Amino acid sequence: MSIELNCPVSFMKHETIQMAHGAGGRLSRELTQKMFLPHLGNSCLDSLDDQARFFLEAGMVAFTTDTFVVSPVFFPGGNIGDLAVNGTVNDLAVGGATPLYLSAGFVLEEGFSLAELERIVKSLADAARTAGVEVVTGDTKVVEKGQCDGIFINTSGIGVIRKGVDISCANLKPGDSVIVSGTLGDHGMAVMTSREGLSFQSDIISDTASLSGLISAILDEVPEVHAMRDPTRGGLAATLNELASASQAGVVLDEASLPVRPDVLGACELLGIDPLNVANEGKVVVVVPAESSKDVLRIMQGNTAVSGKDAAIIGEVVDDHPGMVVIRTLLGSRRILEMPLGEQLPRIC
Amino acid sequence: MSIELNCPVSFMKHETIQMAHGAGGRLSRELTQKMFLPHLGNSCLDSLDDQARFFLEAGMVAFTTDTFVVSPVFFPGGNIGDLAVNGTVNDLAVGGATPLYLSAGFVLEEGFSLAELERIVKSLADAARTAGVEVVTGDTKVVEKGQCDGIFINTSGIGVIRKGVDISCANLKPGDSVIVSGTLGDHGMAVMTSREGLSFQSDIISDTASLSGLISAILDEVPEVHAMRDPTRGGLAATLNELASASQAGVVLDEASLPVRPDVLGACELLGIDPLNVANEGKVVVVVPAESSKDVLRIMQGNTAVSGKDAAIIGEVVDDHPGMVVIRTLLGSRRILEMPLGEQLPRIC
Numbered sequence: 001m002s003i004e005l006n007c008p009v010s011f012m013k014h015e016t017i018q019m020a021h022g023a024g025g026r027l028s029r030e031l032t033q034k035m036f037l038p039h040l041g042n043s044c045l046d047s048l049d050d051q052a053r054f055f056l057e058a059g060m061v062a063f064t065t066d067t068f069v070v071s072p073v074f075f076p077g078g079n080i081g082d083l084a085v086n087g088t089v090n091d092l093a094v095g096g097a098t099p100l101y102l103s104a105g106f107v108l109e110e111g112f113s114l115a116e117l118e119r120i121v122k123s124l125a126d127a128a129r130t131a132g133v134e135v136v137t138g139d140t141k142v143v144e145k146g147q148c149d150g151i152f153i154n155t156s157g158i159g160v161i162r163k164g165v166d167i168s169c170a171n172l173k174p175g176d177s178v179i180v181s182g183t184l185g186d187h188g189m190a191v192m193t194s195r196e197g198l199s200f201q202s203d204i205i206s207d208t209a210s211l212s213g214l215i216s217a218i219l220d221e222v223p224e225v226h227a228m229r230d231p232t233r234g235g236l237a238a239t240l241n242e243l244a245s246a247s248q249a250g251v252v253l254d255e256a257s258l259p260v261r262p263d264v265l266g267a268c269e270l271l272g273i274d275p276l277n278v279a280n281e282g283k284v285v286v287v288v289p290a291e292s293s294k295d296v297l298r299i300m301q302g303n304t305a306v307s308g309k310d311a312a313i314i315g316e317v318v319d320d321h322p323g324m325v326v327i328r329t330l331l332g333s334r335r336i337l338e339m340p341l342g343e344q345l346p347r348i349c
Numbered sequence: 350m351s352i353e354l355n356c357p358v359s360f361m362k363h364e365t366i367q368m369a370h371g372a373g374g375r376l377s378r379e380l381t382q383k384m385f386l387p388h389l390g391n392s393c394l395d396s397l398d399d400q401a402r403f404f405l406e407a408g409m410v411a412f413t414t415d416t417f418v419v420s421p422v423f424f425p426g427g428n429i430g431d432l433a434v435n436g437t438v439n440d441l442a443v444g445g446a447t448p449l450y451l452s453a454g455f456v457l458e459e460g461f462s463l464a465e466l467e468r469i470v471k472s473l474a475d476a477a478r479t480a481g482v483e484v485v486t487g488d489t490k491v492v493e494k495g496q497c498d499g500i501f502i503n504t505s506g507i508g509v510i511r512k513g514v515d516i517s518c519a520n521l522k523p524g525d526s527v528i529v530s531g532t533l534g535d536h537g538m539a540v541m542t543s544r545e546g547l548s549f550q551s552d553i554i555s556d557t558a559s560l561s562g563l564i565s566a567i568l569d570e571v572p573e574v575h576a577m578r579d580p581t582r583g584g585l586a587a588t589l590n591e592l593a594s595a596s597q598a599g600v601v602l603d604e605a606s607l608p609v610r611p612d613v614l615g616a617c618e619l620l621g622i623d624p625l626n627v628a629n630e631g632k633v634v635v636v637v638p639a640e641s642s643k644d645v646l647r648i649m650q651g652n653t654a655v656s657g658k659d660a661a662i663i664g665e666v667v668d669d670h671p672g673m674v675v676i677r678t679l680l681g682s683r684r685i686l687e688m689p690l691g692e693q694l695p696r697i698c
Contacts, residue, residue: 024582024628025689048595049518050578051413051444053510058407064400065452065505069490069497095400103414105503107456139503141418143696147498148418152490154454156414156505161402169398229399233373246397279373340374347492 017112022142031140035118039125040104044136052136054101060161062097064088067154071347073120075194077187077206078281080153081123086208086281087232087349088155089131093215094228094284096167097159099131105139105154112150120151131210133157164223171226172247176317177293179286181214181300182207182310183259184236188278188348189267204263209282209306217299218286225296227287230280232349234340237276239285240325241339248322253315253337255329277340279348282306287317366461371491380489384467388474389453393485401485403450409510411446413437416503420696422469424543426536426554427630429502430473435557435630436581436698437506438480442564443577443633445516446508448480454488454503461499469500480559482506513572520575521596525666526642528635530563530649531556531659533585534613537627537697542616553612558631558655566648567635574645576636579629581698583689586625588634589674590688597671602664602686604678626689628697631655636666 012034013027020027037046044052068084085102092099104124108117128135190206211230219225227247231239236258244251260268260275268275283306286296293313300311325337361383362376369376386395393401417433434451441448453473457466477484539555560579568574576596580588585607593600609617609624617624632655635645642662649660674686 019695020690022582023689023695024587025626027690028582029688047517047519048591049444050440051411051446051508053409053411053444056405056407056410058405060402061405061507062400062402063450063452063507064486065454065503066488067454067456067490067503069456069492071492071496091399095398095402097400101412103412103505105414105416105454105505107416107418107501137413139415141416141501141696143418143420143498146495147420148501149492149496152456152497152501154414154416154488154503154505156452156454156503158410158412158507159400168396170396233371233377238373242397277374339378340372341369341376346368346372347490 012114015114017108017110017114017142019110019142019144022108022140028140035121036138039121040135042134042136062092062095062159062161064091065154065156066091067152068349069152069347070191070349071149072194073150075191075206076204077190078208079120079123080151081120082127083208083281083349084153084155085124085127085131086210088157089133090211090230092157092159093212094230095161096165096219097161099133099157099159099212101158102128102133102135103137103156104135107148107152108140108142109148109150110142110145131212162219165219165225167225167228169227169229169243169246172243172249172287172317173226174249174317174319175290176226176287177290177313178251178315179293179296179313180311181284181306181308183261184280185260185264185268185275185278187281188345189264191348192271192345193267202263202267204267207280207282211282211284211306214300214303214306214308215284217303218296221299222288222292222295224292225286225288228284230284232279232281235277235279237337237340243287244325245323250318250321251315251325252318253325253327255327257312257314259310259312276337278345281349361463364463366457366459366463366491368459368491368493371457371489377489384470385487388470389484391483391485411441411444411508411510413440414503414505415440416501417698418501418696419540419698420498421543422499424555425539427557428469428472429500430469431476432557432630432698433502433504434473434476434480435559437504438482439560439579441506441508442561443579444510445514445568446510448482448506448508448561450507451477451482451484452486452505453484456497456501457489457491458497458499459491459494480561511568514568514574516574516577518576518578518592518595521592521598521636521666522575523598523666523668524639525575525636526639526662527600527664528642528645528662529660530633530655530657532608532610533629534609534617534624534627536630537694538613538616540697541620541694551612551616553616556629556631560631560633560655563649563652563655563657564633566652567645570648571637571641571644573641574635574637578634580632580634581628581630584626584628586686586689592636593674594672599667599670600664600674601667602674602676604676606661606663608659608661625686627694630698
């Protein structure tokens, strides 16, 4: 199929999304050929078949999906485009998989700016290159003005699971160490404080990043990792409660060890939000046998791609209170860290 | 993880979708455990890990994605749930793949009825069983009232491509026959005529169906198929123009042979729409060497699962006018069947 590459948006007939861009006809093709292929093109995508095709060796495959509805679409440190890649790449990586292929499904609102769409597609393409994945298949739908909020992006991803790892949220064992790869709550607070109506003087930026490189480095050296998760929606509290519940093990956190940026803490206090309930988009929680914890911490702290310098061992897995997460507070008391109910931070990813 | 199965919606705390259902906390978990798992559950999905994991033999894999924004959500013959399964299953099947695994990503509007959501999830589950696929991973996002139109569903799918087939939209060869598996335009007209403001006395029902069984039967007997596509958005006109363009071959259709239901034709005439531009969701266009065309037609006409009785050989691939589709009209003249511009039928899938 003849494809006119490198045609900038200004060569398109319109400046905003039209209903016809999603109707499968000539304008749909123009959007694909002038917007998506120049940035994302590869041999699979360029074929414009209804499905991507590629060869996989025999083995365990990981498959995941995530729809991104973040508001606002552009926030300090990123936008919905890179977020959509990093979120799905990270969901593959925490399963011990090497992420390989992504799909991208766009829902666009009639009237959405094509220039903004191009910024988003470019970020998405850059994030994919950084994470070492290819967007091999896609879809675009357009809905009438007022029927969606600008742009939603679904990405689904395929990765190949490393041999010799056995990572699951049900694998926590008493005595394991709980380690986090950096400061907590940055993404959620970056999005919250950039919303209209909140005029914070804040330099908080999102941590949106691919964890694939860091996790690969950890598993190269420490294949005995028991569990791994990226604490996104619901934050560390949701992640640890899920792990504790799935493993029927208890988790005890040491409040003093939890890495939180002072400005994130300040913003959380102003908004009445617990930073442990706030989403991260470039952090991983790793649960490993205690004897491996120092190795994992060293690898994290040495990783500059995801700013691992604030990585910390934050707690341990215990026999007591199975399914429950408990914090030893700065004052020496203990409180239960509950699964967040969840209504505080809508549309953070 | 303990899962309370078979809890009907009436046991949930709310009757409509709340923002917290999408926030990753307790209500998100309730929605997963009481709505999605009882209908869709399987060993992959039940683990509630961030990614599904399964073993694949070495080979060519097909991967596709589609977001469904159909309006209205319920239409004669189906709803967005079965449509989301059939659309993605069909995009795998037309690539010569056996569909195996699906993801499902929901975007829900605050206030959406949980009872309607359950009807949709049940249809989605039934369609998956019929097509022989499992929904192995999922995601749910909730946006504020007014920020999306009820429900959007993305499904992505993975299939394994049969050995010994070479199907591509660039494979048309002069002399090939073009065959369609049944009547054209049923899905699009079923949706259009059920929209508010149009009060047709019509019995038109959508053809939404999995083509996987039919295509498998065709490829068992006729592995030499050159190209296959399901004529969805943009209808037969878009599909054939894409095939002609990708193959740099001409296509000539015989108008008298095109199967269109009289009531679909009538509705199209009233609305000023060419039925060849109207979406189908359970039809396949197959391009094969002429000597195999009778075999394909026989298999189609014998298939009751997708009402193949109206299948027809509708045209041929020619040396002339490469990239162009021409119709021999009932009056004996010739007209070009153009790629539709596309604005006539928004949100049909």
